[in-house]
Amino acid sequence: MRIILYLGKGGVGKTTVAAATAVRSAQLGYKTLVASTDIAHSLADSFDRPLDAKPIEIAPNLWAQEISVVADIVNYWDVLQGFVSNMMREGDKLNKVVADELSAFPGMDEIVSLLHINKQAKERHFDRVIIDAAPTGETIRLLTMPDTFRWYAGHLARYRTGVMKALRPFAGRFLNAPVEILDALEKLDAATAELRTTLSDPEISSYRVVLQPEKMVMREAERAVSYLGLFNYPVDSVIINRILPENLGEGAFYQKRREIQAKYLEMIEANFAPLPLWYAPYYDHEVVGTDALARLAADCFGDADPGQVFYQGKLQEIEELPDGTCIMRLSMPFVTGSDVKLRKRGDEMFITIGNFKREMILPTVLAKRRAGGGALQNGVLEITFLPPEPEPIGNNQ
Numbered sequence: 001m002r003i004i005l006y007l008g009k010g011g012v013g014k015t016t017v018a019a020a021t022a023v024r025s026a027q028l029g030y031k032t033l034v035a036s037t038d039i040a041h042s043l044a045d046s047f048d049r050p051l052d053a054k055p056i057e058i059a060p061n062l063w064a065q066e067i068s069v070v071a072d073i074v075n076y077w078d079v080l081q082g083f084v085s086n087m088m089r090e091g092d093k094l095n096k097v098v099a100d101e102l103s104a105f106p107g108m109d110e111i112v113s114l115l116h117i118n119k120q121a122k123e124r125h126f127d128r129v130i131i132d133a134a135p136t137g138e139t140i141r142l143l144t145m146p147d148t149f150r151w152y153a154g155h156l157a158r159y160r161t162g163v164m165k166a167l168r169p170f171a172g173r174f175l176n177a178p179v180e181i182l183d184a185l186e187k188l189d190a191a192t193a194e195l196r197t198t199l200s201d202p203e204i205s206s207y208r209v210v211l212q213p214e215k216m217v218m219r220e221a222e223r224a225v226s227y228l229g230l231f232n233y234p235v236d237s238v239i240i241n242r243i244l245p246e247n248l249g250e251g252a253f254y255q256k257r258r259e260i261q262a263k264y265l266e267m268i269e270a271n272f273a274p275l276p277l278w279y280a281p282y283y284d285h286e287v288v289g290t291d292a293l294a295r296l297a298a299d300c301f302g303d304a305d306p307g308q309v310f311y312q313g314k315l316q317e318i319e320e321l322p323d324g325t326c327i328m329r330l331s332m333p334f335v336t337g338s339d340v341k342l343r344k345r346g347d348e349m350f351i352t353i354g355n356f357k358r359e360m361i362l363p364t365v366l367a368k369r370r371a372g373g374g375a376l377q378n379g380v381l382e383i384t385f386l387p388p389e390p391e392p393i394g395n396n397q
Helices: 014-027 043-047 069-076 078-092 096-102 108-123 136-174 176-199 215-230 252-271 290-301
Strands: 002-007 032-036 056-059 062-066 128-132 205-211 235-243 277-281 316-320 326-331 340-345 348-353 356-361 371-377 380-385
Touching (some): 014 043, 014 062, 014 128, 014 290, 032 108, 043 290, 215 252, 348 371
Parallel strands (some): 002 128, 002 205, 032 062, 032 128
Antiparallel strands (some): 316 326, 348 356
């Protein structure tokens, strides 16, 4: 069973690449589902045919689905939401308006989307599930939901535990609804823990960033890889989409555009090492329909099976020492040299080792710290970040 999730900035071609991967996987004989978790679905447009909230077979070995989060929330969450609202109003601790607002669990829609993915993994109806995710920010929030939701569920469960243990023997007669809700919450908590395990298993799940050779897109992709690493989600490759052909034209406009792309292609190759890179061309036609998608898959992945695991290993690791110092470890197996130069500007870190240069986006936890130095040993770069400086005490006079 394989789950492959494509993410990236809006408009870079995630949907097209995800659909192309699914088409190629189906052609290789794997029973494949491609599903969209983006509220603004465009998967149907990519295949040029209508899709539904349930999987529809659109070609041999190929199913497609546009997950309807709204429908699922209506079907499965209304009772739970009402119960939480009532619970929070007990003892007049909160007024009704505030309680109703708080009763909407953070990330309810994201959890529903992720449980869809986990359902396919558990039931194994498909050999491969390809996910066309929402733009980067929404997807990162979606992927952090298992941890966030479990925190909320745990606090709610503990809030009720004492009362429910005492009343549980009589609950069948007097408290059916609350007990059922609490049991459902506990089951959902367990399912979310299982989901977290599935999403972080590199043998099952892979995350792929789709980008274009442009500065803003590249920076957002770097942030995505950084945050995926913080949550131990395995990234196995990067797809560089819409690369201009050499024979596009000889005018000044086309020449300038190719120069810009060449500049950022070089940066991408340095900044995303050691991840494998795949290159997809910019076509003179729309990539719509299974034939065009199959061609894209062939041009991008060549003879490789796009469903295989292309890379395993931690791209970065952050360890906090007892004194508050943080150590960031970056995998750089192909870089040699002993003189490590670091320059930090806001959340950007500029790394120079011999002829190797890399610009990276730091996670928020490190962005406000000062870098204390770096050393490269055995293909791993270790950068020390000093403890955060104390906030200055304001003058209250």
